[in-house]
Amino acid sequence: MSITVVGSIAFDSVRTPFGERERMLGGTAMHFSLASSFFADVHIVGPVGDDWGEAEMATLARPGVHTHDVERVPGGETFFWRGHYDYDLNTAHTDDTRLGVFAEFEPKLSEDSRACEVLFLANIQPELQLGVREQCDRARFVALDSMNLWIDTARDVLLRVIETVDCVLLNDAELRMLTGEPNLIRAARTVIGWGPGSVVAKQGEYGATLITRHGFFSLPAYPLESVLDPTGAGDTFAGGFLGTIAAHGGLDEEVLRSAMAHGTTLASFNVEEFGTERVSRLRPAEIEARVHELGEMTRFSGLPLPVRG
Amino acid sequence: MSITVVGSIAFDSVRTPFGERERMLGGTAMHFSLASSFFADVHIVGPVGDDWGEAEMATLARPGVHTHDVERVPGGETFFWRGHYDYDLNTAHTDDTRLGVFAEFEPKLSEDSRACEVLFLANIQPELQLGVREQCDRARFVALDSMNLWIDTARDVLLRVIETVDCVLLNDAELRMLTGEPNLIRAARTVIGWGPGSVVAKQGEYGATLITRHGFFSLPAYPLESVLDPTGAGDTFAGGFLGTIAAHGGLDEEVLRSAMAHGTTLASFNVEEFGTERVSRLRPAEIEARVHELGEMTRFSGLPLPVRG
Numbered sequence: 001m002s003i004t005v006v007g008s009i010a011f012d013s014v015r016t017p018f019g020e021r022e023r024m025l026g027g028t029a030m031h032f033s034l035a036s037s038f039f040a041d042v043h044i045v046g047p048v049g050d051d052w053g054e055a056e057m058a059t060l061a062r063p064g065v066h067t068h069d070v071e072r073v074p075g076g077e078t079f080f081w082r083g084h085y086d087y088d089l090n091t092a093h094t095d096d097t098r099l100g101v102f103a104e105f106e107p108k109l110s111e112d113s114r115a116c117e118v119l120f121l122a123n124i125q126p127e128l129q130l131g132v133r134e135q136c137d138r139a140r141f142v143a144l145d146s147m148n149l150w151i152d153t154a155r156d157v158l159l160r161v162i163e164t165v166d167c168v169l170l171n172d173a174e175l176r177m178l179t180g181e182p183n184l185i186r187a188a189r190t191v192i193g194w195g196p197g198s199v200v201a202k203q204g205e206y207g208a209t210l211i212t213r214h215g216f217f218s219l220p221a222y223p224l225e226s227v228l229d230p231t232g233a234g235d236t237f238a239g240g241f242l243g244t245i246a247a248h249g250g251l252d253e254e255v256l257r258s259a260m261a262h263g264t265t266l267a268s269f270n271v272e273e274f275g276t277e278r279v280s281r282l283r284p285a286e287i288e289a290r291v292h293e294l295g296e297m298t299r300f301s302g303l304p305l306p307v308r309g
Numbered sequence: 310m311s312i313t314v315v316g317s318i319a320f321d322s323v324r325t326p327f328g329e330r331e332r333m334l335g336g337t338a339m340h341f342s343l344a345s346s347f348f349a350d351v352h353i354v355g356p357v358g359d360d361w362g363e364a365e366m367a368t369l370a371r372p373g374v375h376t377h378d379v380e381r382v383p384g385g386e387t388f389f390w391r392g393h394y395d396y397d398l399n400t401a402h403t404d405d406t407r408l409g410v411f412a413e414f415e416p417k418l419s420e421d422s423r424a425c426e427v428l429f430l431a432n433i434q435p436e437l438q439l440g441v442r443e444q445c446d447r448a449r450f451v452a453l454d455s456m457n458l459w460i461d462t463a464r465d466v467l468l469r470v471i472e473t474v475d476c477v478l479l480n481d482a483e484l485r486m487l488t489g490e491p492n493l494i495r496a497a498r499t500v501i502g503w504g505p506g507s508v509v510a511k512q513g514e515y516g517a518t519l520i521t522r523h524g525f526f527s528l529p530a531y532p533l534e535s536v537l538d539p540t541g542a543g544d545t546f547a548g549g550f551l552g553t554i555a556a557h558g559g560l561d562e563e564v565l566r567s568a569m570a571h572g573t574t575l576a577s578f579n580v581e582e583f584g585t586e587r588v589s590r591l592r593p594a595e596i597e598a599r600v601h602e603l604g605e606m607t608r609f610s611g612l613p614l615p616v617r618g
Contacts (some may be wrong), residue, residue: 183536186534225495258612307448
């Protein structure tokens with residue numbers, strides 16, 4: 001199955017307690033594409049400006065990533081984000097956002113992108129997500145990300161998009177905000193009541209939880225002694241998650257669980273270095289080894305144990 | 310193996326968004342004893358006052374709980390705690406604490422309590438923990454809990470106790486505070502460097518993580534749509550955890566993992582109702598079923614998946 005992702009392509013300037021970088025390649029669609037391309041072909045849809053040169057395009061166009069729908073806007077400037085993290089790496093502090101060409105972005109999908117079987121609507125305006133969803137009417141599995149801004153300012157449209165997708169990926173706080181339910185399981189059940197068959201709660205250093213109509217699955221984050229930059233972890237997770245679904249072609253509970261393991265693994269590599277540095281040079285054997293390790297780290301045998309009355 | 314626990318026996322008055330109770334039976338040693346008695350014999354050491362009557366004693370003295378070292382202090386008042394929780398059930402707000410007989414508590418252990426093979430030093434002054442640790446010199450597995458107050462005011466003594474135990478159970482924030490390490494894995498490794506072979510990070514609604522010299526294991530909390538009162542969850546976890554270790558008699562990685570699963574399970578029952586209400590009427594088959602469910606909720610098969618280079 002092939003994947004299409006619609007989202008941002010950006011330059012990120014990031015400072016954490018462990019270092020800083022200026023104008024790294026970033027953006028939701030960028031992180032997603034890199035991660036998902038380990039498993040399936042991915043079509044990336046998003047705008048860039050004149051400052052996005054051949055070198056940047058070459059980094060993006062790794063094997064499996066189709067860039068014909070990367071829209072070059074003449075005279076425009078690529079989306080730019082500057083932010084920092086303190087020791088609590090779960091919280092990003094935004095210091096500057098310049099939307100640039102992203103401000104006027106209207107996704108234009110080629111026939112190849114529209115023909116995708118798996119679609120990821122990264123965190124952009126719900127109106128744009130809805131338009132893309134309608135164009136990709138043959139997609140068999142559609143997932144969506146969003147954020148507090150859209151829950152606050154465009155809740156009605158966001159709910160209309162959610163009704164049309166198969167999976168909602170949000171962090172815990174967003175799920176609670178969206179549903180008004182402080183209990184995470186009830187929040188997920190509320191979303192499932194709106195249409196999607198599955199909800200993934202992204203929980204940062206605590207991992208991720210998958211709630212489906214009849215199932216529950218939770219995985220810790222891969223334990224790391226050194227986390228340098230969490231930027232893009234959520235989209236990298238989504239890339240591993242949807243990439244796995246595209247590669248398997250099936251949609252049963254086992255595939256979703258395998259997808260969670262691959263999403264968790266890709267995200268763990270992402271945060272080990274700045275921006276896309278680590279994932280860009282990742283090798284298949286490293287992914288396979290870490291997925292196997294995750295399995296070992298969560299397995300317990302029900303040793304026979306007499307419980308007393 | 311038999312267990313000894315030293316800690317508080319208390320009356321708790323608790324209010325949460327879901328209800329309130331006055332003067333429930335509580336305290337760290339009380340919650341621990343109830344939970345661990347499903348797996349092994351437990352000797353409870355702690356003081357009570359004149360207000361602790363025959364009815365309270367009868368509730369405590371369930372099968373497997375030995376109460377001969379519950380010290381009745383004539384003229385004294387039992388430890389009392391009043392607190393409340395808002396929708397964030399991870400944070401307890403203390404409204405009143407009356408130490409009563411706990412203020413002058415000096416643990417007096419009978420020969421039976423001293424002869425334990427498993428010892429739990431619940432969250433009390435580190436000086437008292439050290440004294441008890443020295444009395445129980447035949448214990449094969451000793452675990453300790455503590456809190457921010459002692460890390461702040463009695464760090465040196467606390468470190469001396471930690472050097473003598475096999476396992477430290479703390480929540481994430483306490484582990485970071487104790488070690489000055491923002492990264493949880495490094496924080497646990499620091500503690501292990503001081504002597505204990507294992508660290509359990511208690512993570513509330515996110516579950517618990519076990520870090521040993523050469524291993525890592527993490528379990529989510531059992532998913533609940535309704536959590537009424539988290540008071541005592543940590544000590545109930547400890548009861549299931551150490552009870553399992555005592556029942557198995559061995560100390561390998563598989564036993565520790567099974568102990569994590571049973572601790573998680575007991576804690577999940579604890580928070581479903583107020584105080585000890587739910588655990589008091591828990592049946593063995595309910596424990597076994599939930600441990601099995603936890604195994605199902607965390608298992609994933611490494612479906613064969615070609616990762617592309």
